[in-house]
Amino acid sequence: MSSMNSFEENNILFEFCERQLDLLEEDLQRLLNTPRLFTKREVAAYTRVLETLYMLGAVAASEHAETRDTEILTPFTATSRRSVSDNAISVLYQNVRGLRTKVDEFFVAVSDAQYDVIVLTDTWLNECFHSVQLFGDAYNVYRCDRNPHSTNKKRGGGVLIAVTNRLNSQISPVRISDIVEQLWVKIVGLYRTISLGVVYISSDCASNVISIDAHIESALRQSNSLQPNDMHVVFGDYNQPNLSWISCSNGYAFPDPNTSAFSGASSALVDGFALLGIRQMSTIVNNRNHTLDPVFVNDVAKDACTLSEAHEPIIEADLFHPPLLLTLCISLPTSYESCSVSNEFNFGHADFVGVNQSLLETDWSVLDDFGNVDLAADFFSDTLRQFFRHHVPTFGPRMNPPWSNARLRFLKRKRSAALKKYTYRRNPTTKQHFFQISNEYRAYNQFRYSEYVRRTQNDLKKKPKRFWSFVNEKRKQSGLPSNMFLEDLVSANTQTTCDLFAKHFASVFSPTVASDLQIDDAMRNIP
The missing domain is CATH 1.20.58 (Methane Monooxygenase Hydroxylase; Chain G, domain 1)
Incomplete structure (x- = not known):
């Protein structure tokens, strides 16, 4: 008789745990529902047992999932904002119906979010609201706020795309129409690129064919800039409630001719994307059985993604706009991490007497023996770091977030x-x-x-320093901007940023090597 493999053993264990959990939970619930009064200690004990059962159930489920192929991709199991998966990224889409009065609530929710990309419409933001107030420094945020030239409405509107800084992202350099609130961001993978777009068309412009055509023209330019293997995804609130979508066997959704009421704008929207080879795939409806937030994808993206209603929105969901979760399978390149150690040593509690003694006891004359300034600088830096490690304490792990307990x-x-x-x-x-x-x-x-x-x-x-540090964190983003430019070149990650700096510095330095005589003359003229 052959022995069982690990999958069969874990499967039997998982099923056994499920049955036992169900039986024990029913018994405890039956006891709690009996008419006699329980003491506080008994209630607390039963509650702890129930909590333990739920924890055991989750552990059993995770052990079972490790031995089988992944069937369900969620932002909490497949990807993480702090550790992006090697083969999938999670994209949350939500119509937030304004963020001006929800800044703190949104910031707290994002600080614990596990999504790699967050796409929002109807943000209501303007230049008075900084992106760092909403996302901190964990995301690169790309925004298109309300454009007064695109609508007669002064308030509302606005779209944004926030991409975790562990992904290589940049604003699309392709020109798009400014009469529509829209933007496109490119996420660079190992073998392909994701072109991610978002649009918001206000209700007073929803019947305007010119606005729809301008959006389709922008999407066409984006498609023409992509390679055949690249993905193209467009989220949006088009304010077209008269379109009813039905699912087909090929995975796409098409307007139902029996229940849809076509107008010039809605026809231009459907026909325009169809000509681009980009089709709608969402059949998720709101409380009135309407799909107000379609998701358009090309064939490459459709074959590599799953779409579902998000388990939990960032903030309270609008009943007319259920939040969506899109999981895209894509191979990602190795990301370049910044290696800042400015806060590694706590010099406020340093043993400066010991540091000074170590400096005095060191024979610095060996620096003259290197004959190479780079080697001498490395020796000097390594020696100082060694002294710091012996005489300067390091900061302990800090709470993340700082209000945690x-x-x-x-x-x-x-x-x-x-x-x-x-x-x-x-x-x-x-x-x-x-x-x-x-x-x-x-x-x-x-x-x-x-x-x-x-x-x-x-x-x-x-402690005024702590207060103003907190204020500055809310007013400006630390570090380098997400995109840097040199002439017609764009940088979107650490490696290409270094290359641009190197190119700029090389352009202002002369490659000519000075002679010894020139160096001696220059040294004599130093005051």
């Missing part, structure tokens, strides 16, 4: 376990359990952030 971290682990259980056991019970824990975690996370802001404001007199 033990209870918040516990609720986060509890929420992750509930999501895993809901992912692998989809039923009303696990769904209700996940949303209950998620709401508890979000409420406490928002409370901790509010307290953190309040303490920072109250410390203005005692």
Whole structure:
């Protein structure tokens, strides 16, 4: 008799754990529903047991999932904002119906988000709102705020695409029409590029064929700039509620001729994308059974993606615009990480007496023996670092986010376990359990952030440096911009940025090598 492989063993273990969890949960719920009164200690004990059961269920599900092919890709299992998957990225799309009054709420939610790309429409943003206020420094943010020339409305509108800084992204250099609120961003993979677009057409322009044609013309220019193997994805709120979409066997969605009411604008939209070879694939409807946020993709993207309603929106979802989750399978190149160590050593508690003694005891005359300034500089730097490691303490691990505490971290682990259980056991019970824990975690996370802001404001007199550091973090983004330009060249990652700097510096330095006589003459003229 042949022995079972690891998949069969884990499968049997997973099924056994499921049965036991169901039986134990039913028994405990039956006990809790008995008419007799329970003491506080008994209730707390039963609650801890139930929480443990949910945790065990999530562990069993994850162990089971490790031994089989991935069937469900979610932003919490397939990708991470802090650790992008090697073969998939997650894209969240949401119509947020304005962010001006939700800045803090949105920032707290994004600080814990696991999405690689966040696409938003109807942002209501303008130049008074900085992207760092919403996304911190974890994303490269590309925006197209309300254009007064594209609509008669002064408020509303606006679109943005935020891409995690672990991905190589850049604003598309292809010219697009400015009479429509739209933008395209390119994400560079190992063998192909993703052209990601988003558009918002206001209700007063939805019947304007000129606006639709301008958008289609922009999409055409983007398509013409792509290689045959590249992906093209366009999200948007077109305000076309009279279009009803039905799914077909080829994976695309087409307007239902029996229930759709075509206008000049809607016909131009459908026909225009069809001529480009870009088709709609979303059949996710809102509370009125309408699809207001279509997703247009080309054949390459359709074969490498999955689309579903997002488990959980960044902020409270609009009933007319359910949030969407698009998972794209793509091989990604090795990312270049910045290696800043400016905060590694805590010089505020350094042993400067020991550092000074080490400097005095070192024989620096060996620097003259190198004969090469680069080797001498390396020796000098390595010696100093060695002294620092012996006499200067390092900073300990900092809380991330800074308002975190033990209870918040516990609720986060509890929420992750509930999501895993809901992912692998989809039923009303696990769904209700996940949303209950998620709401508890979000409420406490928002409370901790509010307290953190309040303490920072109250410390203005005692610790003004901390207060102004917090303000500066909200007003400007640290580090280099996401895109840098030199003549007609564009840089979008660390490597190409270094190449552009090298090219610029090379253009202002002469390659001529000075003679010894010229060097001696120059040294005599130094005052």
